[in-house]
Amino acid sequence: MSAGDSYTESQVIMSTVKIVTPFVLTYGLFITFHGADAPGGGFQGGAVIGVVVLMLAFAFGIEPTREWLDNRVVTGLIAGGVLAFGAIGLASMLLGGAFLQYELLPIHHPSRYGIEGIEILGIAAIVSGTVIGLFFATAAGFTADAFAPSDERIETQRDDRPRTGRTEGEE
Amino acid sequence: MIERLRVGAIVVLIAGGVFFTFVSTTGVLRLPDVYTRAHTASQADTLGAGFALAAVALAFGWQPTTVITVLLLFFIFITNPTAAHAVARAAYESGVEPWREDEP
Numbered sequence: 503m504s505a506g507d508s509y510t511e512s513q514v515i516m517s518t519v520k521i522v523t524p525f526v527l528t529y530g531l532f533i534t535f536h537g538a539d540a541p542g543g544g545f546q547g548g549a550v551i552g553v554v555v556l557m558l559a560f561a562f563g564i565e566p567t568r569e570w571l572d573n574r575v576v577t578g579l580i581a582g583g584v585l586a587f588g589a590i591g592l593a594s595m596l597l598g599g600a601f602l603q604y605e606l607l608p609i610h611h612p613s614r615y616g617i618e619g620i621e622i623l624g625i626a627a628i629v630s631g632t633v634i635g636l637f638f639a640t641a642a643g644f645t646a647d648a649f650a651p652s653d654e655r656i657e658t659q660r661d662d663r664p665r666t667g668r669t670e671g672e673e
Numbered sequence: 674m675i676e677r678l679r680v681g682a683i684v685v686l687i688a689g690g691v692f693f694t695f696v697s698t699t700g701v702l703r704l705p706d707v708y709t710r711a712h713t714a715s716q717a718d719t720l721g722a723g724f725a726l727a728a729v730a731l732a733f734g735w736q737p738t739t740v741i742t743v744l745l746l747f748f749i750f751i752t753n754p755t756a757a758h759a760v761a762r763a764a765y766e767s768g769v770e771p772w773r774e775d776e777p
Contacts, residue, residue: 510762512759518752
């Protein structure tokens with residue numbers, strides 16, 4: 503039995519997740535947006551936002567969640583976060599300063615909104631994408647022969663796609 | 674008078690919170706299998722954290738922070754039993770046998 507098969511529907515968990523999810527997402531965004539001038543920040547907020555997807559997966563099944571949230575979205579979130587961080591950092595270098603020298607950015611309150619941009623567009627996106635991606639990778643399961651020498655691994659008929667135990671029979 | 678009542682209520686609530694957290698910890702350490710442990714962890718811990726948060730709300734008095742504390746209390750009362758339900762259900766679905774007195 504693979505990890506994807508073990509889902510059983512539970513009315514209690516689904517109802518609780520339905521009630522709690524909007525609050526958790528709001529709370530995660532709240533922490534993220536407070537990064538510059540109050541307790542909170544991109545790491546904590548991004549982790550909470552990532553956990554929203556984990557909760558949905560626990561309540562409604564991992565495979566439906568994986569299909570709903572395409573792998574490209576998760577990868578794009580992480581890559582886009584890195585790009586945003588680099589773009590904000592390099593923008594001040596293009597304007598003749600050091601890396602991440604916010605004062606040179608041509609915006610209102612540059613040092614404050616510069617940090618906010620790094621926190622929200624950069625770090626929160628990277629952290630939430632990494633949490634979601636690692637969860638899906640872990641949920642795909644691994645077998646002991648994944649670490650065996652490569653010539654033994656061929657016999658065990660193993661593909662690189664995530665486990666889709668339930669959906670294969672239905673389609 | 675009312676202030677003394679408030680402080681007394683805070684002390685009683687904190688004592689209740691400490692008691693239930695202690696019971697929960699003892700249960701998790703001493704009970705034999707996953708079902709009884711999930712039971713004691715959620716039931717006593719919900720009350721422990723609940724009493725402690727109620728004491729915090731009383732200690733804050735009428736403040737915006739009190740609203741946040743009461744919201745936290747509300748969410749702990751919802752999510753903690755659900756987490757225990759999920760753990761016990763997952764254990765049952767994956768075939769964990771409940772502990773019986775005569776078997777081991």
